[in-house]
Amino acid sequence: MLNKHIFKKSSYIVIFSLIFFLNACNRSNGIKKFKDTSELNLFLKSKGYIINTYGWKPGRKIEDITVEKTTKYERGDFEVICSIPSLSIIYFEGIEVPILTKYEIETCAIIKNLKFDFRRVKLSVTQLCDISAKMKNSNPSFYFTNTNVNDQMLDCLSNITSLKAIAIDDKFDITEKSICNLTKNAQSITFFGLSEVPFSRKALDCIFSLPKLTRVSLQNWSQVPEEKIWELVHEYEDRHGRKLDAVIDDPTSIDSTVWPKNNN
Amino acid sequence: MKIVSTKPRSGQSIKSETLSDADAAYLRSKWCVAVSTWNMLKSNFGDDIPDFIPFVKEMHSKGWIKNSNMELLRVDNIMNHYAKEHGKGFDCVSLQDMESRAERYDQLSKDLIEKKPESITLRVKSETDESGNTRGHTISLHRHPNGTYKVVDTSQPRINGTIFDPANVEGSPLGSKDESKNPYYDKLPKAYDYVK
Numbered sequence: 001m002l003n004k005h006i007f008k009k010s011s012y013i014v015i016f017s018l019i020f021f022l023n024a025c026n027r028s029n030g031i032k033k034f035k036d037t038s039e040l041n042l043f044l045k046s047k048g049y050i051i052n053t054y055g056w057k058p059g060r061k062i063e064d065i066t067v068e069k070t071t072k073y074e075r076g077d078f079e080v081i082c083s084i085p086s087l088s089i090i091y092f093e094g095i096e097v098p099i100l101t102k103y104e105i106e107t108c109a110i111i112k113n114l115k116f117d118f119r120r121v122k123l124s125v126t127q128l129c130d131i132s133a134k135m136k137n138s139n140p141s142f143y144f145t146n147t148n149v150n151d152q153m154l155d156c157l158s159n160i161t162s163l164k165a166i167a168i169d170d171k172f173d174i175t176e177k178s179i180c181n182l183t184k185n186a187q188s189i190t191f192f193g194l195s196e197v198p199f200s201r202k203a204l205d206c207i208f209s210l211p212k213l214t215r216v217s218l219q220n221w222s223q224v225p226e227e228k229i230w231e232l233v234h235e236y237e238d239r240h241g242r243k244l245d246a247v248i249d250d251p252t253s254i255d256s257t258v259w260p261k262n263n264n
Numbered sequence: 265m266k267i268v269s270t271k272p273r274s275g276q277s278i279k280s281e282t283l284s285d286a287d288a289a290y291l292r293s294k295w296c297v298a299v300s301t302w303n304m305l306k307s308n309f310g311d312d313i314p315d316f317i318p319f320v321k322e323m324h325s326k327g328w329i330k331n332s333n334m335e336l337l338r339v340d341n342i343m344n345h346y347a348k349e350h351g352k353g354f355d356c357v358s359l360q361d362m363e364s365r366a367e368r369y370d371q372l373s374k375d376l377i378e379k380k381p382e383s384i385t386l387r388v389k390s391e392t393d394e395s396g397n398t399r400g401h402t403i404s405l406h407r408h409p410n411g412t413y414k415v416v417d418t419s420q421p422r423i424n425g426t427i428f429d430p431a432n433v434e435g436s437p438l439g440s441k442d443e444s445k446n447p448y449y450d451k452l453p454k455a456y457d458y459v460k
């Protein structure tokens with residue numbers, strides 16, 4: 001009788017441990033707890049994450065995190081990172097973007113107004129579409145500079161009806177059609193950035209059909225002169241009776257010089 | 265895919281023979297190296313530096329500005345020409361051997377705090393893109409009595425007039441890599457010039 005009871009008890013333990021073990025396989029050993037920001041900073045720093053671009057300083061909140069070449073990402077890290085309430089931007093720079101777990105994406109989806117900023121990275125379509133699907137109800141922003149963004153990815157982003165901002169610069173494989181599909185669905189966009197593109201006036205009409213724009217950055221459109229884009233900005237302002245913050249001209253030039261010429 | 269725009273860049277369509285004061289505003293918005301160099305000299309030597317158009321004409325007559333595209337050929341000569349009159353010299357400091365934005369701005373800040381230059385011209389430059397192009401731009405920084413610097417960039421209202429604080433780079437718009445704060449968010453500081 002007693003033996004039977006013990007057996008029953010231990011089988012419970014086995015079952016509980018099994019459940020715990022299975023859980024642990026998916027969700028990284030619970031979210032790591034930290035005493036304070038300083039301890040959290042040490043943990044992230046030891047894994048090669050860069051905090052606030054210049055490193056964390058005592059008394060400051062953690063606002064941005066950069067994942068780059070020297071970062072040693074481990075599954076579950078983003079459950080920690082996206083539990084930082086003051087976090088507003090995650091930069092991925094010069095890497096192949098790690099595939100985040102379902103739990104990591106879910107944790108990040110809770111943050112309001114989170115900005116994902118991809119620079120010179122390789123990004124998988126599935127990954128971006130997974131993120132988009134989970135973030136349908138938050139207000140994320142997506143920035144792509146020199147990154148392999150394509151039509152499929154834009155179609156996934158267009159499912160986020162509360163999308164706050166999008167910017168695409170330099171390297172891309174997108175068409176006007178997907179720009180128009182995006183603007184038709186994600187009417188919540190307040191900032192639209194699209195530079196170095198061979199698109200026509202049609203894509204601009206789609207962008208300026210967004211009702212909530214407050215800011216645009218539309219530089220170096222090879223098919224549309226700057227004066228024309230300014231005209232569309234002013235028309236938008238007249239139509240909506242408010243100012244639109246616009247960057248159209250590009251003051252930079254191709255830099256082919258060895259500078260400084262007489263470096264000493 | 266990289267589309268190179270055909271619009272005039274950095275003074276390429278400007279011809280010195282026809283320059284007049286009426287062109288000054290246009291030049292200031294398009295010709296960053298000349299404008300920034302002039303701004304820096306002006307803040308060091310004040311009235312001893314001519315107004316912008318006479319300055320450009322003088323530099324041109326000395327052969328330091330290329331006739332065909334108005335490129336500034338010898339910034340070193342231009343700087344020395346004015347600095348020597350005041351018993352001063354000029355230095356050009358490269359930041360290129362450092363890889364990250366943080367390292368470069370940390371170095372620049374250290375120099376600004378230690379050397380306290382009245383003003384500098386700062387060249388910023390993007391990473392090389394797929395087609396091997398990089399884009400660059402020159403702006404100037406001017407010292408306030410409290411040790412912070414005012415960013416002057418007449419072609420870019422979003423950064424023009426902002427404060428660069430060498431003691432708080434992360435809190436300065438120019439130091440930020442956030443697009444909403446800094447139009448040069450993807451361009452790293454490359455080199456700076458100053459009068460010493």
